Amino acid sequence: MQQVQVCIVGGGCVGLSLALGLAQQDISVLVLDSGDVPQPVAEHYGARVSAISATSQALFEQLGVWSAIVAQRATPYNKMDVRDKDSFGRIAFDSNELDLPQLGHIIENDAIRYALWSSLSQHSMVTLMSNTRYQTLHQTDSDVLLTLESGEPIMAKLLVAADGARSAIRQQFNMPITYWDYDHHALVATVKTQRPHESTARQVFLPDGPLAFLPLPDPHHHSIVWSTAPQHAEQLKNMPESEFNKALSAAIDMQCGVTQVVGERQVFPLTMRYAKQWLNGRTVLIGDAAHTIHPLAGLGMNLGLKDAAYLIQLLASSTDDFANHKILRLYERSRKADAQKHIAMMQGLKVLFEGANPLKKLFRGAGLSMVDKMGPIKNLFAKEAIGGDL
Structure with missing residues (x-):
């Protein structure tokens, strides 16, 4: 039987970021992923890319993988140009105006996963299992027990469900979600x-x-x-x-x-998916298992990485009573509030900008043009657009 402090199910960018951050705090971690071992980026660009914010970049720098990500492929962007097709509305952001080196980076998800997995594979506090699935899952007041399809048991103090939008763990524990089809x-x-x-x-x-x-x-x-x-x-x-x-x-x-x-x-x-409950006993949700939003502002990956960063911070401070209920509830409350804010914002933008209603067209055209000319308000929009603190 393998015993670890944290078992993370799901080897996407968010789950792997959490694993590396915890390992660097001397917390033992096992990552269970059903897919293949990540490979370096191919000659052709991958279809799935993310707009990585300054906040997410800071996390990758803290984890020591930013240079490895950039060494594969990463594109800094210095300007954003947002327009409404059916009106005169337009707003533009420039990193020079905001006194920033860039607004963010466009990076293939494959590049991020490979850099994280490569770093994790060299860490003594980490066990990586690819092409592996669990068969059964049970939890007590103090532990979580997973049995792999091979029959091998895994015991952990905390289980993190990083297994995506259709999270099997979330469904097994009947953790309710709110959702709507965009x-x-x-x-x-x-x-x-x-x-x-x-x-x-x-x-x-x-x-x-x-x-x-x-x-x-x-x-x-x-x-x-x-x-x-x-x-x-x-x-x-x-x-x-x-x-x-x-x-x-x-x-x-x-x-x-x-x-x-x-x-x-x-x-x-x-x-849109939003889990009403992110915590069940010693199991927590993270990333897409907890929330998915419309990609129109490119915030999905960054929201998940903020989940990971906060959970790393909290678990690193709970060494005496590891992953206690108070710590996990604090994670749940804080990250749910941030997710709610961004879900509401994305829904509002989607409703405002879709359709050809003449009043809507006039309102959004005038609104974008007005904001583009108002420095302080424009900076607030920029802060949300790039997902960081200005």
């Missing part, structure tokens, strides 16, 4: 553009959903996230390449000239 699917792809991106992240609000162009290391390549009605997303995915290129170029108003899709187009459904 009635959007996200089409993601890599595109090559005629003009360089100039380290600018672009977003256009179309009547049926936002379209984001995120800069990649090659100055003529972007990762796109097109959130739109499910049927439209499927149409876009299955369009002949030439037709898709024309539709995409028109949707972005040719801001980067003619666009050309590179590789496959993938479509993912978008659903």
Whole structure:
């Protein structure tokens, strides 16, 4: 039987960040992941990328993996350009105006996972298990017992469910969630553009959903996230390449000239999920297992990393009575409040910017233009947009 202080189920970016942070505090950790061992980034860009905020960058620096992430592929962006397709509204952010080196970085999720896993594999306080699933799960007042499919038992003082939006652990313990369908699917792809991106992240609000162009290391390549009605997303995915290129170029108003899709187009459904309960005995939820939000502001990964950072801080301070109920309740209350705020904000933006209602168009056009000219209020918007403290 293996005995550890913390067992983390799920080897995504958030779960691995938590594992590394705990190990560096001399807390023994076992990571159980059903997938393969992460590999270095491939020659072609991965479809799943994240806009990493200054706060998340600081966490990766603290964990000692930031340089390894950047050494693979990471694109700093210095400007953001946000427009409403059907009105005169526009707002722009510039890192120079905010006295920042950059607004954030666009990074492939694969690069983050590989850097974290590589660091964890060298740590004496960590046991990594890939291609491994648990068969049964039980908890007492003081411990959690998992039995792997191989029959091997694992005993831990704390179980962290980092097993994604459809968390099996959350479901097993009947931890209730609130959810709604955004009635959007996200089409993601890599595109090559005629003009360089100039380290600018672009977003256009179309009547049926936002379209984001995120800069990649090659100055003529972007990762796109097109959130739109499910049927439209499927149409876009299955369009002949030439037709898709024309539709995409028109949707972005040719801001980067003619666009050309590179590789496959993938479509993912978008659903808001918010766990009403993040704590059950000695089991806590983290990341997508606790919350998922619309990607229109790119905050999903950063919210999960904030969960990890706070849980590291709390568990590191609970050495005398490790992972006691008071500590876990503090984590639950604090992170639920932050998640609620961002879920509400994303829903409000989605409702405001979708549709062709003339009053909405006038309001959002005037509102964006006004905020763009008002320094203090614009800085507040920038703070939320980049997910950090200015």
